[in-house]
Amino acid sequence: MPYARHLPFPGVVNERWYRIGGVTLCVRSGGPLPEPGHAPMAHFAVAPGVADMTIDIARARPVVPDDALLVFDSGAVWKLYERGTESFLSCSSPVVGDPYKVARIDAAFSHVHIDVDPSLPEDADALEFPLDEVLLMNLLGRGRGVELHACGLIDGARGYLFVGQSGAGKTTTARQWLAETDVTIVSDDRVVVRAEGEGFRLYGTPWHGEAALSSAASAPLEAVFLLAQRKENILRPLAPAEAAARLFACSFPLFHRPDALAFTVDTLAELAARVPVMELGFVPTPDVVGFVRESLLCPS
Amino acid sequence: MREEQENEVVRKPYQKPEARKFPLRPEEAVLGNCKTTGTSGPSGGGCRTLGTCRSQGS
Numbered sequence: 001m002p003y004a005r006h007l008p009f010p011g012v013v014n015e016r017w018y019r020i021g022g023v024t025l026c027v028r029s030g031g032p033l034p035e036p037g038h039a040p041m042a043h044f045a046v047a048p049g050v051a052d053m054t055i056d057i058a059r060a061r062p063v064v065p066d067d068a069l070l071v072f073d074s075g076a077v078w079k080l081y082e083r084g085t086e087s088f089l090s091c092s093s094p095v096v097g098d099p100y101k102v103a104r105i106d107a108a109f110s111h112v113h114i115d116v117d118p119s120l121p122e123d124a125d126a127l128e129f130p131l132d133e134v135l136l137m138n139l140l141g142r143g144r145g146v147e148l149h150a151c152g153l154i155d156g157a158r159g160y161l162f163v164g165q166s167g168a169g170k171t172t173t174a175r176q177w178l179a180e181t182d183v184t185i186v187s188d189d190r191v192v193v194r195a196e197g198e199g200f201r202l203y204g205t206p207w208h209g210e211a212a213l214s215s216a217a218s219a220p221l222e223a224v225f226l227l228a229q230r231k232e233n234i235l236r237p238l239a240p241a242e243a244a245a246r247l248f249a250c251s252f253p254l255f256h257r258p259d260a261l262a263f264t265v266d267t268l269a270e271l272a273a274r275v276p277v278m279e280l281g282f283v284p285t286p287d288v289v290g291f292v293r294e295s296l297l298c299p300s
Numbered sequence: 301m302r303e304e305q306e307n308e309v310v311r312k313p314y315q316k317p318e319a320r321k322f323p324l325r326p327e328e329a330v331l332g333n334c335k336t337t338g339t340s341g342p343s344g345g346g347c348r349t350l351g352t353c354r355s356q357g358s
Contacts, residue, residue, distance in 0.1 A: 074330040074332045075326070075327065075330065076327065076330075076332035077331070077332060078331070130331045134331060137331075149328065165323075165325055165328060166325070245320070245322050246322050248322075248324075249322045249323060249325075251329070252329055252330075252331065253329070255330065
């Protein structure tokens, strides 16, 4: 049940609303609420409405209760604990602190309270990496959608995904399409996909790659390309099973929740069944744009 | 009899199931690291405290 806009929160002096991947976030603070730490977030600002997740930010010593159980360790910057129905997302850094912020989250992941170490600068962005993205991963994994490691773009009104792990060529692909007219790059690194009607829809995110390309735009997903650098431009249609497996390897699932893992696998299997998924072997030159467009117009 | 013959015609040749592995990069899949500095989270240096880094492992 989303938190309604009208519910009171004592002490709120600042409030911002964002919509990412079809999910609405309300960020509130009893003190100054700094500008988003990265400019793309501003593109995702929306008017107040009904939030899927309300996030309250305070400056207080971040603590994970002693009796909370560790349920997931990212191996680096964040850990997730549980106590009863509540979760505690702890963010640490050898430079900034261990932890320097802790988010206490309710069972439905609809309300979050973040304590940020008061010793940090007042302009510190409490939602900065990894917290914003981990929170969204948790919202998506609860039956909403999947975030993919991909460059997403909208050509006219058609959405295309170019999927691949680090080094596959996502930013290169984004830059090649950037020169085209009527093309919007929704991200060169992270894209959300959600089932919509008989098909799927892609959504831009504020989380970009090296080209810093980001947009809140969305569009029906018309085709998916798994990137593979080759000596020639070549397309290879993928069987749904292979497509789903390779997409899963480029997703951000909730490994600690069997139900969310099953949802992610099922969603990607559905995507592979409904949307053409191809391996795009490509030479990193602008010619690949024309190659892809021609292939879409005249599928072999 | 006729039905059996028709079934013979449409039957696909048997293909032995094949297991294929596709690599998952755990540190990328769990948002584990900063791809610019190789360090975890806000790292000082090029970062503006908790500011503008969007270079998480990707």
